Amino acid sequence: MSERQQQDVVVVGNGAIGASIAFELCRRGFGVTRVGRPSRPYAASYAAGAMLGCFGEVTTSLLESDHGRAKLDMDYRARRYWEQWDRDLSESSGDDSSLFTADGTFVLLNTVGSAPVDSGNMHAVEAALKEYDEPYEAIDPEEMDWLAPNDLARSLKGLYIPGEHAVDSHRLLAKLDQALIRRGGRIVDAEARRVRVTGDRVTGVELESGDLLTAEHVVIAAGAKSLTLLDELDDVRRRIPPMVSGYGVSALVETEDRRLPSSVIRTPNRAFACGLHCVPRADGVLYLGATNIISPQPRQFAAVGDLQFLLGCAVDQLHTNLAEAALLSVQVGNRPVPADGFPLLGSAGVEGLWLATGTYRDGLHQSPLLARHMASLLEGKGEEYDFLSSFAPVRAPLATGTREQIVRTTVDHMMATGYEHKWNVVSEWPPRIERHLRRSYTTVVEELHPRFTPPAELVAAMTDGIHDALVGYYQAWS
Structure with a gap:
């Protein structure tokens, strides 16, 4: 086994969270090595619609517990960082193209789904908007541009949230790569095998090749596969909520007439999943998402039935002419879902070992906030946000409700x-x-x-x- 030069921090994971943490640590003066395959297999970020929404994601169950409300507050605070984050990444990467692709969000309640879930979540969205005094307006879906659903799936009511946008996840990840390198960070094209610990503190990360990256700190932000790196730390791992994968399928299509909506269009969250949504990208490309199926292990490829369901929903509920769109790519992501449904953020029970995962559907949206929070912890400054202390990884199960x-x-x-x-x-x-x-x-x-x-x-x-x-x-x- 060979040993490479020691770094201050090794960050395992190159999705939105891992890449953001690595960049933030690097610009605060840490020596950073980031580990991950460039193709980002299994990652949720690459397949994400990257909606910067906190209110559009609100559900009745989220509002039923204190921890759920803390998660909503986390989303609300994260949204405020994105304009500055866009400017910071442009400056550090040398790429001045904007990350933003959509102007606001329409949340539509249509005739698909059920009253307890769809109507209930629509009411929860509006209640949260009022509670936070967030600007929004009720709209008539019949008057919306672009939207042309099947009459059997027509929308009954809608809300427009002008402060909830979207970014291009592919461009975001590319700019994070460039920014890290230009700031002096190092990217290692490899897969991590396990964390190495001596005594009661972390010493580095062993790669699948057998090479060892030594470091004073190790941050694991490898999504649904994060906890597999702790397999040899039995006493620690058994006290951390186990994780499963929220496997999801999305698609990029080119519309026949190249017309796109200017905003995100989505339904409220639905059965065990985010709602149906479309997000405009550049040059006539439309993102369609997304399914969510709990799987014990991450999945690399889409099931035909899941893709069929997604595309059928898009044609029926968004625009019937999507049946003529060109299917450009099918994307698969694996959302990290902890056993109690809440994030794993902070010390992993061994000195110098940190976790930043378990964010389920919110990781990309929360990534600028999490980067600041984790960097402050590594600097020894304590919690950037006190209310996140309940999401420390080594914890008893948190309740999502009775x-x-x-x-x-x-x-x-x-x-x-x-x-x-x-x-x-x-x-x-x-x-x-x-x-x-x-x-x-x-x-x-x-x-x-x-x-x-x-x-x-x-x-x-x-x-x-x-x-x-x-x-x-x-x-x-x-």
Whole structure:
């Protein structure tokens, strides 16, 4: 095994969070080496629509817990950094092209989905906008430019949020690469195998090649694969919420007439997923997203059925002429989803070892804020944001709601999935299905632990592997 020159910090991961942290540390004077494959396999950032939305993402369940409200506050604060972040990256990278691609966001409630989920989340979005005194306006979807859905999927009401934009995720990652190099940082094209620890402090990162990168600090920001680097730190890892992947499929298409909407168009968040959305990119290219399916392991390729579902929804609910669009690329991302649904931010229980992952759907949006926060921790200045202390990685499970609320949410979302897939069942079946699901999910959570309950996504997606990981984590804190 060879050993390379020691650096102050090794950052493992080159998605939006890892790349942003590496850049921020470098411009604060740290010697930084960033590790990751240039193709960014499995990363969520490359496949992201990169909506800079906090209010458009609000759900009824998010508002039901203090930790959920802290997460909303985190999103709200992160949004304010993006204009300066755009300028900083332009200056440091030497590329003065703007990251921004969309002017505001339209949130539309259409006839697809279900009342408890779609209508409930639409009300939650508006309630949060009022609570934060955020500018918005109610709009008539019939008067919107570009939008042309199937009449069976027409929008009933809409909100326009002028402060919620989007960026080009591909351009963002490229500028972060350039900015790091120009600031004197180093990029290593490799995959990390494990963290190396001597005594009670980190000493570096071992690569798949066998090479060792030594460092005073190691920041793991490798998305859904982050915790695999801690496999040999049993005592630490068992007290950190295990993670699964929120596998998602998105697509880039070129519209037939090259016309695009000028803003993000999206629905409220839907069954276990972000809502259907489209985001304009340059030269007639439109981003369509996105699915979200809980998977025990990250996935590299799209399932045909998931792509078919996404494109069918886009044609029906956004613009029927998208059926004639050219399919340019299919993208797959893996969102890091912790066992309690909340981020893993801060010290990982070993001196010099840090985690910045578990952000689920919000990582790219939060990346400038997280870069500042993690850099302050490494500088020894303490928490940049005190309210993030509850998201320290070594922690007992955080609650997304009461057990009854979580079971109800799981049932509501499973039923909504049926409506999204246009099921056609006789009228007496839905209440029978709901009763069966409620009994089934109640049994699942009661058998896991007498007090701890995972979020609805994990309850619905329970497999033997997820079950065993949850049981082991819960036992560590019982």
